[in-house]
Amino acid sequence: MEPGDAARLGPGRAARALPPRLLLLPLLPLLLGRGLRAAAAASSGAAAEDSSAMEELATEKEAEESHRQDSVSLLTFILLLTLTILTIWLFKHRRVRFLHETGLAMIYGLIVGVILRYGTPATSGHDKSLSCTQEDRAFSTLLVNVSGKFFEYTLKGEISPGKINSVEQNDMLRKVTFDPEVFFNILLPPIIFHAGYSLKKRHFFRNLGSILAYAFLGTAVSCFIIGNLMYGVVKLMKIVGQLSDKFYYTDCLFFGAIISATDPVTVLAIFNELHADVDLYALLFGESVLNDAVAIVLSSSIVAYQPAGLNTHAFDAAAFFKSVGIFLGIFSGSFTMGAVTGVVTALVTKFTKLHCFPLLETALFFLMSWSTFLLAEACGFTGVVAVLFCGITQAHYTYNNLSVESRSRTKQLFEVLHFLAENFIFSYMGLALFTFQKHVFSPVFIIGAFVAIFLGRAAHIYPLSFFLNLGRRHKIGWNFQHMMMFSGLRGAMAFALAIRDTASYARQMMFTTTLLIVFFTVWIIGGGTTPMLSWLNIRVGVDPDQDPPPNNDSFQVLQGDGPDSARGNRTKQESAWLFRLWYSFDHNYLKPILTHSGPPLTTTLPAWCSLLARCLTSPQVYDNQEPLREEDSDFILTEGDLTLTYGDSTVTANGSSGSHTASTSLEGSRRTKSSSEEVLDRALGAGDQPVSSRGTRLVFPLEDNA
């Protein structure tokens, strides 16, 4: 279409001509509203001779009215967020920890939802609908000839006959309702990218095996257990006559998939604030980040499960394996896309001197990261998943090539986007509880779901931890397992997956249940994190990003040498073969190729690759290898850690002395850094050292911090 088409909008009820389904994007309503206003204005200017001025004036006013309503509904959300921010500040200021910002956003959303639902008059829409009987099939475009003028209509969708009269509904409720795909394509990507980009790499990679097990096996186990339990619940509901429509086994499995995506954002925020154990943090964070990706792909694989034949919900081995194939294909494809874009960005930032111009560098970084999403979508993979792996790659390689200013710029840019998107989603959740008009509250299903997610989480954490502990040198203690069990909050991802499709009765019931599960877990578990940490004797006050004061540290070593501490300590330095293999490959080949750090490729690659190696190795590595080693703390610390990892039997056997030596040498290497970048370097998980597993034990957290 041409840019001017907007101006060709007919003098008819242009404002109502917009499919409300599209009035969704935070900025879009304005865009459309303005377009129509301009169009109305234009048509009143150019086509004045053709039609009566009065009718146009009415159209124009209506368009303006609609535009204003759009602006007002968006303003509602912005004021909600503003209010949330101010209250968060108040809470942080007063060190209130029982309610996280996301919980707060939900409460405000809830209040506004109640006001909108019961406070605004249910204006019946002023759409004039018109039936026009066709014989054959629906077309995408209709041309309607109205007294000589042609109007173009586009298909909005099918309406079930019962719904024809309920199309008209409360205007305001309609305005504040966003398209579910907004969540997937606009709000989730920055959240997920930020999760990947701010991953504390070292802890993540050290626990990679366990994290992958929890995320993949765990989510699958959880999905199947929840799905089967819910199928039982549904059967029961059918018997007692509580179910009024179809609810298939695949629906139950779908519910299992969407509700298996944990999102312990509240727990992790408190962990961060209290500086709880870094390995527990890595396990929880890594699991939740990856299981989001698993849940997305799993749910779309379940949707894609379509057995041949008429009885479409029976088991079919071919369809099942096709679904498994889809799962593997989408996941690996998205992973590859994300990693490839990250690697390309790293190469571009390495081989150009873009770091002299932080603005250009930041813009490039942003564009490349966004293109991952588009590329994955263009290839039929999942953009959100690709963005996650892109974030991890960018943090691991590209970040090292960026200038100091760009490092903070990119971090801060995505931090703000993430913050806004997350709080928007949570306040929208609160709002949706009242403004969503097709809730199906089924007490049996809801209670069943709560039991099922509890059992699903238990069946995933405890057996998996048992098996993992068989292989892990540093076991995952009982208190960690309980904490992981407890931290099974559901959040933005479960909501986004549930709201994505609320067409059928079963999906509506799932959506309502998901919403309630999110509310319950965020409020109750979020509030209970601090007492739980204390009750489970999980150490806090361990800051992985800062050197703990030595005297306090040694004191804690003595104090923390009890059975709890020893148990918790087992998660440290899980030097599995996977990690070692990956580490040496990454350190010897990937880092030198993609960044300015690492040993020169000419020394690590075999002799016959020397030409290639010389091209790929950045001159900096030769020129000032020593300064680089000092600057790139990640590299140094990884080096230091490797020594520790290989020799960790002594370190762990003789915990305090071994780690003391390590921390001394690390401090020495770090003393060369003194700028503000240091803080940022550490924030990205570079500045971690073995002593970090020690700290104060939290006994009376609330009194302690009041």
Added chain:
Amino acid sequence: MEPGDAARLGPGRAARALPPRLLLLPLLPLLLGRGLRAAAAASSGAAAEDSSAMEELATEKEAEESHRQDSVSLLTFILLLTLTILTIWLFKHRRVRFLHETGLAMIYGLIVGVILRYGTPATSGHDKSLSCTQEDRAFSTLLVNVSGKFFEYTLKGEISPGKINSVEQNDMLRKVTFDPEVFFNILLPPIIFHAGYSLKKRHFFRNLGSILAYAFLGTAVSCFIIGNLMYGVVKLMKIVGQLSDKFYYTDCLFFGAIISATDPVTVLAIFNELHADVDLYALLFGESVLNDAVAIVLSSSIVAYQPAGLNTHAFDAAAFFKSVGIFLGIFSGSFTMGAVTGVVTALVTKFTKLHCFPLLETALFFLMSWSTFLLAEACGFTGVVAVLFCGITQAHYTYNNLSVESRSRTKQLFEVLHFLAENFIFSYMGLALFTFQKHVFSPVFIIGAFVAIFLGRAAHIYPLSFFLNLGRRHKIGWNFQHMMMFSGLRGAMAFALAIRDTASYARQMMFTTTLLIVFFTVWIIGGGTTPMLSWLNIRVGVDPDQDPPPNNDSFQVLQGDGPDSARGNRTKQESAWLFRLWYSFDHNYLKPILTHSGPPLTTTLPAWCSLLARCLTSPQVYDNQEPLREEDSDFILTEGDLTLTYGDSTVTANGSSGSHTASTSLEGSRRTKSSSEEVLDRALGAGDQPVSSRGTRLVFPLEDNA
């Protein structure tokens, strides 16, 4: 509508059901595509019994195909921007100044446009259209009954009968064409806000009178002169038979309004790089920022000019005064909105301790600034104009209350947004020259327009400068006037105004002409800036943000004491009554109320206001008035400057010695600052001092900097 409605999309050709007019926003295509894909998937799951699986499979595939195309077209733009960034870096790296990044973005856009236009096959759309004759009028919604199923259609717009067959067109060209309102509601706001937020306040306020005169009177004069000249051209075209459709006087005036918005982004970029005279910079930048706002409001006032009666294009005094009223109303309303939101943000950031949490602060700042736009739109004013004044207010007050980290965060956030939006617009312009399908190239009109904008700019700069010089103590020299005349580039704003409505023949001709004017001015004038600066003997190397080295400075004072330098110097310290009045009010009342700086209100307000004064004055002002004075460089420098301003007869009479004293005292006050914030403080125009009008004269700029 409900979140799940997307899933109710019929099994018909859902993908094509989307009005392409709405497939516009950078993110939206995905959103819709995904929505449809999910919908298709959902419908294939839930409604499988109702319709044949084959048809659904086809729909699903089509939806996916459309989604992929959307992603690919967006990827095209992102790759374009990436390419532009890399080339900009290369140019900056090699100090190429004859082509600015915006010119570059246009060239790349042009190339891609040519490829898309001639390289892709003109696939005729696969829409199936259907005529359905109605008798009465167009409705917004149609319900169509297709063999028992109801489908909802929404009005897309009117189609002129001749265009019915041309609705189908090249798919790819259609995909890369954005809704004109995207420019107004998504791309312009960050650009304009950034302009306001990065305004060098002190120079701006010092030249406020002249800037306002150029922006308001100048734009009006330019608009009328261009409009009248073009009316002559149009008359001429009618006589020689070059005009095939209507072209009214109001159309000519409208053209005058849109083309009067100057955008010397290229010139200012070079000024910034070469550190050209700060007052000339302030005049040009201030004029261009404000005349954007004037041009928007002026053009919408002209559109609103609708005389009563049938002959709608004759002069009508009532309609004229109504237009003037609309102009004043919209302008002052938007101004008030922007200023009020800025003030509210300042108060919120002052009276909360939000500055302990930079993330919250930045998010709040972003949300409040965005809400200005929405508020203005909701009230029927112009969001873009409101955003400009909000930016200025935020820079003047809120910025002082922000934490150091938030200062850099907000600056950088909007800098990135501005950069991306601006380059996107310029590359889109290049693209539009080939992908826009309704160009009306009229050589006579185009040549006429070039002559008219030249004369319009001349009739605006020279007479106004003459009158301003009567009142200014420090005259605007001839070389400055010539430079201002030369810098009349047209850019993003003219394009956005022109593309907003391309429905009629006249508007299409204007759009084509505007596009060519933008191309020509950006390339030619952008490239000619450096030679022109040299030719006009305008001093460069004057960095308002850094203390010039004293020896170099004193050398230049001696060297620069020629007639040119004296003439240029006259623009300095235009201490008009307007400025003094504003300054003292701002300094005594507004700054103390809205920020932590300034004299305590208890001392400036009359005694009977003491209670109010005590409430409003922040405790910091009492507690640590001295440290604050030192920290808030803006305040200090303003203080210092005021002394100079009042005593400027001696300073200017005895230039070198007076300014030397001033610079010494200023340096003394500045020596207390040593962190990185200093750079930022200065960048916002705080760190300016009288010596800055001296510097090196540019003689051979290209050789000098090669």
